[in-house]
Structures are given as structure tokens and as C-alpha cells.
Amino acid sequence: MGVFEILVVIAFLLWSFLTVILATIAGHHLWQLVDERYEESLTCKFCGELALSWDKGMRHYDLSVIAGFGAMITAVALGETADNMLQWFDEYDDQTQNEATHDG
Numbered sequence: 001m002g003v004f005e006i007l008v009v010i011a012f013l014l015w016s017f018l019t020v021i022l023a024t025i026a027g028h029h030l031w032q033l034v035d036e037r038y039e040e041s042l043t044c045k046f047c048g049e050l051a052l053s054w055d056k057g058m059r060h061y062d063l064s065v066i067a068g069f070g071a072m073i074t075a076v077a078l079g080e081t082a083d084n085m086l087q088w089f090d091e092y093d094d095q096t097q098n099e100a101t102h103d104g
Contacts, residue, residue, distance in 0.1 A: 005089040012082050016075065023071045030060060 037056075 005086070008085055008089070009082075012078055012085075016078055019071055019074050023067060026067055027064070030064065034060065
């Protein structure tokens, strides 16, 4: 059971680390797209479109907020679940220690 407990803890830690890495990559990619749009707007004379109009800016903002809230919800869910999961392993170990004895 100790091996499974260690695997669960490693899985929780890797998932939270992966969430942070993916959020950072997504933010970098979004920033890069905005920079490319700005560079394109400088070279285009007759496009008739701003580098970043209000509707596109609000879409980028909304996507960033949704990604941030998703990362926060994931973090809270992992924090709440990790405690219960470790407690389950401890309770299982306690119950298996008492099997086939006069105490259990």
C-alpha cells in the first residue's frame, strides 16, 4: 500500500506542476500572437484594422481569465482531494493491521 500511496502523491504533484507549466506556455503563446498581430498592423497600410481592437482584446482577456480560473479550480480541487486520499490510505492501513485479531 505504501507504493500506491507514493504513486498517488507523485501523480498529484505532477498534475499540479503540469498545470502550472501548461498555463505558462498558454500565456506565452497568447502574448506571442498579440505581438505578431501588432507587427502585422505596422506593416499593413490599408488593412483598416487596428493592431488589437476592443473585441479581440476582450476575447484574449476572457480566455486568459478562464484559463486562470481553471488553474485555480484545479489547484483547490487537488488540495481538497489530496488530504482525503492520504487519509484513506492511513485508514486502510489501520484496518488491515487489525484483521484476524481479537481487536478487529
